[in-house]
Amino acid sequence: MSSSFVVSLSPHVRTKDSVSSVMWTVVIAMVPAILAGLWAFGISAALVLGLSTAACVLSEWFITVVMLKKPNRLADGSAVVTGLLLGMNLPAGTPLWQVLSGAVFAIGVGKMVFGGLGHNPFNPALVGRAFMLTSFPADMTAWPAPNLFRWNLLQFGGASRYTATLGADAVSGPTALGLVAEGAAHTEGLSAIQGLPGHLDLFLGTIPGSMGEISALAILVGGVFLLAKKIISWESPIFFLAGLSVFTGLFWILDPSRYADPLYHILAGGAMLGAWFMVTDMVTSPMTPRGRMIFAGSAGLLTGAIRLFGAFPEGASYAILIMNSFVPIIDRYIRPTRFGSKQADLSRKGR
Amino acid sequence: MSAPVTESGKLMTFPRGGIHPPEQKITQDQPIQACPLPQEAVVLLAQHIGAPAELQVKVGDQVKVGTLIGKAPGLISANIHSPVSGKVKKIEPRTDASGYPKTAVLITVDGDEWEDSVHESKDFPWNGRPLKRDIQASPEEIRTALANGGIVGMGGAAFPTNVKYMVPPGKTPEYLIINGVECEPYLTADHRVMLELADEVMVGTEILRIALGVEKAIIGIEANKPDALSLMEKKAQDYPNISVQGLVVKYPQGAEKQLVRAITGREVPSGKLPLDVGCVVNNVGTAQAAYLAVQYNRPFIDRVLTVTGTGLSNPGNFLVRLGTPIQQVIELAGGLPEGTGKIILGGPMMGKATGSLDTPVAKGTSGILLLDQKQAKRAAVQPCIRCSRCVGVCPMGLEPYILSELARQNRYSEAESRGIMDCVECGSCSYTCPSHRDLVDWIRYGKARIMANRRKGKA
Numbered sequence: 001m002s003s004s005f006v007v008s009l010s011p012h013v014r015t016k017d018s019v020s021s022v023m024w025t026v027v028i029a030m031v032p033a034i035l036a037g038l039w040a041f042g043i044s045a046a047l048v049l050g051l052s053t054a055a056c057v058l059s060e061w062f063i064t065v066v067m068l069k070k071p072n073r074l075a076d077g078s079a080v081v082t083g084l085l086l087g088m089n090l091p092a093g094t095p096l097w098q099v100l101s102g103a104v105f106a107i108g109v110g111k112m113v114f115g116g117l118g119h120n121p122f123n124p125a126l127v128g129r130a131f132m133l134t135s136f137p138a139d140m141t142a143w144p145a146p147n148l149f150r151w152n153l154l155q156f157g158g159a160s161r162y163t164a165t166l167g168a169d170a171v172s173g174p175t176a177l178g179l180v181a182e183g184a185a186h187t188e189g190l191s192a193i194q195g196l197p198g199h200l201d202l203f204l205g206t207i208p209g210s211m212g213e214i215s216a217l218a219i220l221v222g223g224v225f226l227l228a229k230k231i232i233s234w235e236s237p238i239f240f241l242a243g244l245s246v247f248t249g250l251f252w253i254l255d256p257s258r259y260a261d262p263l264y265h266i267l268a269g270g271a272m273l274g275a276w277f278m279v280t281d282m283v284t285s286p287m288t289p290r291g292r293m294i295f296a297g298s299a300g301l302l303t304g305a306i307r308l309f310g311a312f313p314e315g316a317s318y319a320i321l322i323m324n325s326f327v328p329i330i331d332r333y334i335r336p337t338r339f340g341s342k343q344a345d346l347s348r349k350g351r
Numbered sequence: 352m353s354a355p356v357t358e359s360g361k362l363m364t365f366p367r368g369g370i371h372p373p374e375q376k377i378t379q380d381q382p383i384q385a386c387p388l389p390q391e392a393v394v395l396l397a398q399h400i401g402a403p404a405e406l407q408v409k410v411g412d413q414v415k416v417g418t419l420i421g422k423a424p425g426l427i428s429a430n431i432h433s434p435v436s437g438k439v440k441k442i443e444p445r446t447d448a449s450g451y452p453k454t455a456v457l458i459t460v461d462g463d464e465w466e467d468s469v470h471e472s473k474d475f476p477w478n479g480r481p482l483k484r485d486i487q488a489s490p491e492e493i494r495t496a497l498a499n500g501g502i503v504g505m506g507g508a509a510f511p512t513n514v515k516y517m518v519p520p521g522k523t524p525e526y527l528i529i530n531g532v533e534c535e536p537y538l539t540a541d542h543r544v545m546l547e548l549a550d551e552v553m554v555g556t557e558i559l560r561i562a563l564g565v566e567k568a569i570i571g572i573e574a575n576k577p578d579a580l581s582l583m584e585k586k587a588q589d590y591p592n593i594s595v596q597g598l599v600v601k602y603p604q605g606a607e608k609q610l611v612r613a614i615t616g617r618e619v620p621s622g623k624l625p626l627d628v629g630c631v632v633n634n635v636g637t638a639q640a641a642y643l644a645v646q647y648n649r650p651f652i653d654r655v656l657t658v659t660g661t662g663l664s665n666p667g668n669f670l671v672r673l674g675t676p677i678q679q680v681i682e683l684a685g686g687l688p689e690g691t692g693k694i695i696l697g698g699p700m701m702g703k704a705t706g707s708l709d710t711p712v713a714k715g716t717s718g719i720l721l722l723d724q725k726q727a728k729r730a731a732v733q734p735c736i737r738c739s740r741c742v743g744v745c746p747m748g749l750e751p752y753i754l755s756e757l758a759r760q761n762r763y764s765e766a767e768s769r770g771i772m773d774c775v776e777c778g779s780c781s782y783t784c785p786s787h788r789d790l791v792d793w794i795r796y797g798k799a800r801i802m803a804n805r806r807k808g809k810a
Contacts, residue, residue, distance in 0.1 A: 006693045006727040007450070007706045009792050011778030013372060013536065013699040013726070017785040019733045076733065118734035118786075233739075287739040287750065338748040338770050339367060339608065340620040 019117070022282075023077030025231050029222035030084050030277065036218035037211030041092030041144060045211040048090050048099050053083030055103030063112045078117050082106055085125035085277060088212020089270065089317065090132070093144045102132040122324045123284045126317045133312075143175050143208035175209050176202060176268040180260045181313040189257040202267035209269065216272045223276030232280040235292040240275045241266055243300020251308060259308065271303065274316035284324045291327075291334035299323040362574050364599035365609040368746035370779045372536050372602060372700065374575060378659050379539045381667035383547055385475070386683055388463060392435045392674030393711035394420060394456045395447050399509040401427035404501075408456060412439045416473075417466035417650055420456050423498070429511045429714075430501035432650040434672040436464040447713060448696045448703040455711070458674070472647035475670070482550045483646040486558055490516070493562040493645055500644030501651045501714075505636035506530060506605065507697050509715035512641065515631050516562040525629035527560045527568040528614055529638050531583070532598060532605035534573060535698025538718045540655045541635050543668045545572070545579040552635050553586050555642030556593055563631055568593045570635070571614050575600045602700060603777035607632045609746050621773050636717075651714055656680070660721030662688030671712050677719050678708035684719075692727030695720040700778050733786035741780035741790055747773045751780035751790040758797025763804065766797050774798065 037045045060079040065072045086106050090099065106128025114120045133140045176197050183190035190196065197207045205215025213219075226232045245262035252259045265271060270278075279285065279296045286295050299319045306315025397403035404421025408414060414433040421431030437460040444452035465473050474480040488496065497513035504510045518524055529552075533541040545552055552570075560568040570587070572580045574597050584595045596614050598604055608619045610632055617628040625632050633641075636655065643649040652673060659666040664685030671680055677694070681687050687708070695702040696716050741751040749770050757766040771794060780790040 005691070005704070005706050007704045008693075008729065009704075009795065010695075010697075010702055010776075011700045011782045011791070012693060012695055012702065012704065012720075012722060013782065014730065014787060015783050015785065017783075018730065018787070019736055019785050022736070022738065022785050073733075078736075116734065118736045233743075282738045283736055285737075287737060287742050287752070289743075335769075336742055336745070336748040336750065337367075338621065338773065339612075339746065340618045340623070340773070341748070342618060 019076045019078070022231055023081050025229050026081050026226065026277075027077060027084065029226045029229075029231075030081075030088070030212070032218040032221040033088060033212045033215065033273070034084065036205050036215035037088065037092070040205060040214055041211050044144070045092040047096060048092055048094050048211065049084065049087035051096050051099045052087035052090070052103050053080055055100050056080070056083030056086065056107050059104045059107040060112065063108060064116070073117065076117060079107060082111065082124045082128075085123075085212075086128045088273060088277075089125060089129045089210050091140065091143050091209075092211045093142070094132075094139055095136075098132060098136050098139060101135070102128040105131040118283055120283060121327065122321055123278055123281050126278060126321050126324075129317050130321060133317075141178075143210075175313065176207055176264075177307060177313040180264070180268070181307070183260075184258050184308065189255075190260065191257065197268075199263060199267060202264070210273075213270045213273045216267045219272040219276055223272075226276065226280070232276070232282075233289065233292060235289050236280045236285060236296040237275040239293045239296035240279045240300040240303075241271065243297040243302075244271055244304050245300075247301045247304025248308065265304065265307065269307070269314045270316040274299075274303070274320055278317070278320050284327060286327050286330045286334065288331070288334050288336050291330045294334065295323050295327060295330055298326070362597045362599045363613050364601050365604060365612040365746060367748055368744045368779060369601040369603065369609075370744050370782055371600070372782060374600070375536045375659075375661075376539050376542070376575065377537070377661070378657050378666045378668055379542055379576070381539070381543070383543050383655055383668045383670050384683070386669045386671040386675060386680055388435060388460050388672060389675040389679055390460055391440065391676075392433075392437075392458045392460060392672065393445055393676060393709070394431060394434065394458060394674040395445065395711060395713055396421040396431055396454045396456070397447070398431065398673070398713040398715065399429040399503040399511055401425070401429070401511060403454065404428060404431045406442065406454070406456070408439050410439050410442060413437070414439060414458060415464045415466045416652060417469035423501075423511075426514060427511060429503050429509075430499060430650065432501055432652055433458060434652040434674050435460045437461040446705075446707060446710065448705055448710065448716070450703075450705075469647070469649050472643055472649035476548060476551065480647075482554065484550075484554055486554070486561060486645070488558070488561075488645055490562045490564055493558055493641075496645045496648070497562075497641060500640075500649065502637065502640050502644050503651065503714050504634055505640060505654060505714065505717065506634040507701060507715050507717055509713075512633060512637055515626075515633065516559070518563070518626065522626050523629055524563050524565050524626060524631055525567070526615060526631075527556070527563050527565055528610060528625075528630050528632045529556050529559070529568060529570040529635055530605055530607075530610055530632055531570050531572040531576075531579065531635040532610060533576070534600075534602045534605040535700050535702070535717075536602075537659045537720050538657045538698045539659075540657045540668055540717055542576050542579055544636050544639055544655050545576070545583055548639050549582050549586050551639045551642045552583075553590055553593065554646065555638030555640070557590060558641050558645050559631075559633060559638055560592055566592060569614055570595045571598050571604075571610055572596070573598045573600045573604060603746055603775065603779065606746065606775050606777055608775065621770065654712070654714065654716070656712065656716055657718035657720075658684040659718060660688070660691075660723075662691065662721060662723050664688075673713060674711045676709050676711055677705070680712065680719060681708070681721070688721060688723070690723050691721050692724030693722040695722065700782065701776065730787040732788055735786055735788060738785060740783045740785070744779040744783045746777060746779065747775060749774060751794060752788075754797065755788065755790040755793035758793045758800070761800070763797060763801050767801060771797050772801065
């Protein structure tokens with residue numbers, strides 16, 4: 001009788017949370033942005049997102065079960081998160097074979113070579129995106145304008161640039177950040193740029209761009225949900241956006257005719273998706289609140305620097321990848337303040 | 352100086368870390384019931400931190416309630432008295448909460464005869480034990496009475512109480528802090544003691560305050576016990592040197608260092624004791640035991656404990672003689688439920704699991720918690736996803752994720768430099784980990800190995 005009782009060390013009760021509950025909560029938080037992307041780009045967005053997710057899940061299964069002969073841990077949901085995030089970072093209409101290669105790269109090189117869940121230094125979705133941007137720069141920067149019903153068969157073949165398939169009534173449009181970069185280079189500044197979307201367009205998402213990035217509102221809804229669920233901590237998104245605002249704001253104050261205002265930079269491009277879903281990735285960010293402030297703030301500053309002076313109009317993903325590489329050193333030097341590490345202060349009076 | 356009570360209901364707490372596990376105080380409204388005497392008492396000679404008591408009886412001896420059966424051999428130890436009357440049947444090793452066999456005196460119970468010197472304390476307040484409010488004893492006499500009575504801390508660690516009141520030269524105590532926090536989920540014994548033995552707790556607090564030689568005693572109570580909080584505040588109005596401080600509900604507020612920080616704002620430095628910042632902390636139950644020891648010459652022979660668990664039909668708070676097998680106390684609470692998977696002595700956060708229903712109640716047994724088989728099963732360990740929750744909840748400002756890994760890899764000097772010895776083993780990190788990692792298990796292992804190495808170095 002007595003041998004039937006479990007004897008183990010305390011604590012004897014645990015949180016109900018688990019890795020999978022954390023990951024699936026992140027998936028739920030992405031739903032508004034996904035819906036906004038689907039609403040804007042329709043079937044072509046669904047194809048990219050679906051393939052990206054399926055390819056990430058399958059490559060993780062293949063690597064763990066077939067190659068490594070380990071029990072599969074797909075139920076933890078982390079591959080789904082990577083797949084969705086990668087898909088949201090891509091233009092709707094990206095040729096599907098490119099999506100497939102990006103997804104395999106994200107999971108294979110971004111995650112599994114380091115030992116799988118929890119061990120990857122870089123955000124796998126961003127690794128996949130960086131791989132695609134380097135490999136297929138033309139298709140990766142061909143942004144369809146929102147159109148629910150237009151999609152193209154060549155997406156399956158991927159024979160050529162997406163824009164080339166659109167024919168005379170080209171609906172492809174440059175992104176807001178592309179236009180802003182053009183404006184900065186133009187002798188007459190931003191005022192010379194035609195068709196620059198307003199702040200409200202950016203906020204609601206009626207603009208060309210990667211499918212998960214276009215609506216700042218939809219991303220914000222998901223981000224606040226994650227904050228409320230205590231999956232992410234406030235330091236990361238706030239310091240990222242603050243870093244971006246400081247850098248872009250400085251130049252905007254110096255020359256508003258040439259540089260867009262900080263709010264524009266927050267709403268445009270991948271800043272919001274980066275702030276709420278990339279900088280906040282727990283595996284690839286520091287362990288202390290102060291560490292996260294440094295990490296996210298620097299990523300924000302870097303994003304601004306790349307946007308204003310880099311070769312690409314958008315810099316959020318590279319900035320975050322660069323800062324990912326600093327996480328070990330940040331964790332080494334930024335430690336929590338230990339209890340009792342200060343000199344005992346006996347002047348304080350108890351009640 | 353009149354005692355300030357919690358003006359404007361301002362609650363205090365410790366600032367760093369902490370968790371909010373479900374409180375599960377299902378027995379908080381159950382009055383204390385006396386548990387019947389066992390047929391056979393199993394009295395361990397080591398129910399406290401420190402050296403086991405030295406045996407004072409032999410097989411065949413007749414003992415009464417209060418007879419000294421184990422004598423403290425040194426300072427860090429405690430006397431053990433017979434909690435029952437009868438005949439010493441056997442002296443043999445018995446497994447205690449630690450899982451190790453310890454010498455125990457088995458007494459066949461016969462009637463309930465008390466030593467003359469303690470007979471006066473036999474009754475309980477609810478059947479007429481008069482309150483002795485006047486304190487005649489000097490600090491020295493109080494310490495002696497605590498030592499003679501075998502009084503130890505009743506919060507769980509069971510540290511000899513008299514030792515806490517021997518202030519070494521160079522240390523200046525300023526506050527006595529009485530711990531009525533009871534931050535462990537499920538447990539309600541301290542809560543009931545405060546409600547039903549409030550006057551005795553008050554006089555006990557006053558006794559300990561005099562022993563320490565300070566002007567101020569503060570009783571800390573968490574806000575989830577509003578009835579105890581207001582009753583103690585009311586009682587404190589008659590005691591100018593005692594005040595009551597309401598505290599925000601947060602685990603592990605009952606840990607000494609966290610409680611001192613919450614109430615005084617002072618942080619006990621790493622490796623030091625509360626006394627280094629002018630504080631001594633004792634539990635409310637200990638204060639009540641001190642009252643009985645000093646005013647009634649009654650040794651530590653029984654205690655209030657909570658028997659609880661969602662499967663029990665009659666969970667409650669019971670006054671139990673030490674040495675009573677837990678099986679008997681569980682019977683009183685409705686009997687062992689079908690499908691019980693784990694028996695815990697103490698609370699779910701820091702209590703110790705026992706494999707045997709024969710384990711006797713000891714001085715540090717604050718509760719008996721029964722978990723069903725589902726609750727008893729640990730979830731499979733997953734890889735760390737660096738969510739940083741363990742860092743966020745650690746009340747000592749440590750990094751459990753790295754300490755546990757360093758301990759697992761036997762990298763003790765690195766673990767030490769990262770503060771592993773500061774860990775209070777509250778278990779908040781393990782509780783909060785979504786990957787269900789055995790963080791505090793490995794940290795305990797590391798601490799134990801470091802302590803063993805230190806002892807080896809000294810020898």
